[in-house]
Amino acid sequence: MKISFSKIAAPARGVVVVTVAEAAAGKESKAAKNKPASGPVLGRSAAAIDMHTKGALRRAIKAAEFSGKREKTLQLLVPGEGQFTRVVLVGVGDPTSLDAFAAERLGAVIYDTVAREPSATVMLEGIDTAKAGAGELAAHVAGGARLKSYRFDKYRTKEDKDAKPKLKSIVIQCQKPAEAAKAHDAVTALVDGSFLTRDLVNEPANILYPESFANRAKSLTKDGITVEVLAEPALRRLGMGALLGVGQGSARPSRVLVMRWNGARDKSKAPVVLVGKGVCFDTGGISLKPPPGMWDMKWDMGGAGVVTGVMQTLARRKARVNVVGLCGLVENMPDANAQRPGDVVTSMSGQTIEVQNTDAEGRLVLADVLWYAQQRFKPRVIVDLATLTGAIIAALSEHYAGLFANNDDLANKLTAAGTAVGERLWRFPMGDEYDRELKSLIADMKNIGGPRAGSITAAQFLQRFVNKDTPWAHLDIAGVVWNEKGTPLAAPGSTGYGVRLLNRFIADHYES
Ligand code: BES
Ligand code: MN
Ligand code: ZN
Numbered sequence: 001m002k003i004s005f006s007k008i009a010a011p012a013r014g015v016v017v018v019t020v021a022e023a024a025a026g027k028e029s030k031a032a033k034n035k036p037a038s039g040p041v042l043g044r045s046a047a048a049i050d051m052h053t054k055g056a057l058r059r060a061i062k063a064a065e066f067s068g069k070r071e072k073t074l075q076l077l078v079p080g081e082g083q084f085t086r087v088v089l090v091g092v093g094d095p096t097s098l099d100a101f102a103a104e105r106l107g108a109v110i111y112d113t114v115a116r117e118p119s120a121t122v123m124l125e126g127i128d129t130a131k132a133g134a135g136e137l138a139a140h141v142a143g144g145a146r147l148k149s150y151r152f153d154k155y156r157t158k159e160d161k162d163a164k165p166k167l168k169s170i171v172i173q174c175q176k177p178a179e180a181a182k183a184h185d186a187v188t189a190l191v192d193g194s195f196l197t198r199d200l201v202n203e204p205a206n207i208l209y210p211e212s213f214a215n216r217a218k219s220l221t222k223d224g225i226t227v228e229v230l231a232e233p234a235l236r237r238l239g240m241g242a243l244l245g246v247g248q249g250s251a252r253p254s255r256v257l258v259m260r261w262n263g264a265r266d267k268s269k270a271p272v273v274l275v276g277k278g279v280c281f282d283t284g285g286i287s288l289k290p291p292p293g294m295w296d297m298k299w300d301m302g303g304a305g306v307v308t309g310v311m312q313t314l315a316r317r318k319a320r321v322n323v324v325g326l327c328g329l330v331e332n333m334p335d336a337n338a339q340r341p342g343d344v345v346t347s348m349s350g351q352t353i354e355v356q357n358t359d360a361e362g363r364l365v366l367a368d369v370l371w372y373a374q375q376r377f378k379p380r381v382i383v384d385l386a387t388l389t390g391a392i393i394a395a396l397s398e399h400y401a402g403l404f405a406n407n408d409d410l411a412n413k414l415t416a417a418g419t420a421v422g423e424r425l426w427r428f429p430m431g432d433e434y435d436r437e438l439k440s441l442i443a444d445m446k447n448i449g450g451p452r453a454g455s456i457t458a459a460q461f462l463q464r465f466v467n468k469d470t471p472w473a474h475l476d477i478a479g480v481v482w483n484e485k486g487t488p489l490a491a492p493g494s495t496g497y498g499v500r501l502l503n504r505f506i507a508d509h510y511e512s
Pocket of ligand 3: 362
């Protein structure tokens with residue numbers, strides 16, 4: 001889908017989308033001056049179209065009781081000789097309160113209304129009152145439209161032509177098209193990174209396994225990222241017994257993926273390190289999962305998918321920051337060679353782990369990658385992302401991801417970034433009471449706690465592999481990586497949750 005920006009000009013032909021503000025209740029807003037005290041406020045273009053069509057817009061607004069409430073739409077098929085085949089009114093609510101996320105959502109709503117047209121013109125008016133500026137908001141409207149346009153249809157050979165969206169191009173008219181086009185570069189980097197994440201997460205596990213995942217990531221070298229893939233002999237030399245134990249029942253050898261973007265002015269500045277759980281398929285291993293829903297475990301590499309997408313985004317928008325993305329890539333299978341419940345493995349840190357449940361595998365993978373991250377990169381901060389526990393879904397459903405941290409400042413920064421982009425985080429407590437549950441009779445720890453607070457005991461396990469003085473946060477994203485119904489910005493399937501959050505977190509706090 002091609003997106004371009006231009007000045008607001010005399011109404012175009014074809015399908016046109018115009019914005020309508022909601023009348024400010026009670027207070028006299030600038031836009032509402034000389035207008036009746038209540039009722040939606042047409043932008044200048046909408047008013048012109050209304051004139052052109054002899055009042056059809058206002059009549060429709062009245063008949064449909066359209067208020068201009070944000071994200072509400074009203075469509076008019078315009079009969080007769082007029083220039084337009086269709087006019088779509090989009091409510092923007094109170095335009096002064098529009099921010100980037102609200103603009104993205106508007107873009108997504110707009111996309112849905114015009115997806116079946118070959119092209120559309122969007123006239124964004126009256127949004128210059130918002131804090132973010134008209135150009136930037138227009139760029140985010142475009143970004144939202146593109147995010148919503150994503151489809152994963154490479155395996156459909158028989159789809160009905162009419163079922164496919166036809167939209168090829170959108171022209172967005174706004175007050176500051178040059179600014180919009182400029183801001184759109186960074187937005188494009190973000191959308192492309194989100195698409196990479198969604199593609200990785202949507203792929204089935206017969207196509208995407210540790211080796212093929214790593215091979216896809218190698219394409220990031222063309223964006224200026226240094227990509228290194230550690231194969232099993234190297235992992236053995238490093239002593240990654242916890243990670244290797246998970247993969248030992250699989251015909252697909254394990255990998256650790258190292259991606260480096262050195263964009264800071266000071267090339268030696270300690271990096272932000274992102275770590276992703278990349279279990280390309282999680283059968284549970286010998287502690288085998290039941291069949292219903294097991295297909296979902298193709299997206300147990302969601303954390304690694306986010307890390308890879310964010311790296312691409314940062315590189316493509318030339319972010320002034322040093323970031324390392326690390327992914328522990330394995331497949332958890334039952335097999336004659338698989339690890340058994342009760343096996344003891346030695347992690348790279350030297351700590352030993354009794355593997356009581358082979359389905360608690362993500363933490364075993366992360367234990368070694370977290371340790372490696374600290375040994376090699378001496379990070380400023382580590383954030384790991386993992387579809388770690390079913391318990392986080394029981395606690396938060398799909399509406400928040402779980403946040404665990406050893407540092408309040410880091411937790412607050414992540415929470416704020418998540419709120420800003422609509423990828424929300426909810427912090428959980430940690431503490432010795434929970435950590436005690438990991439006591440083992442024969443090793444330094446076991447890999448599961450008791451039946452309660454499963455997401456917290458999982459986080460406690462990870463924390464045993466993090467140095468006290470390294471600010472660290474763990475995001476349990478099991479509930480948000482995939483959404484059967486779709487989200488405001490994504491079709492059903494992989495959501496890309498986390499890419500926008502981490503991009504924002506880094507942009508707000510770590511770029512020099
Ligand atoms: N990958 C799963 C967690 C998961 C469950 C992600 C559902 C997405 C949807 C993880 O490896 C797992 O199996 N966790 C176990 C841990 C338990 C054995 C302590 C769980 O949550 O049941
Ligand atoms: Mn598991
Ligand atoms: Zn898993």
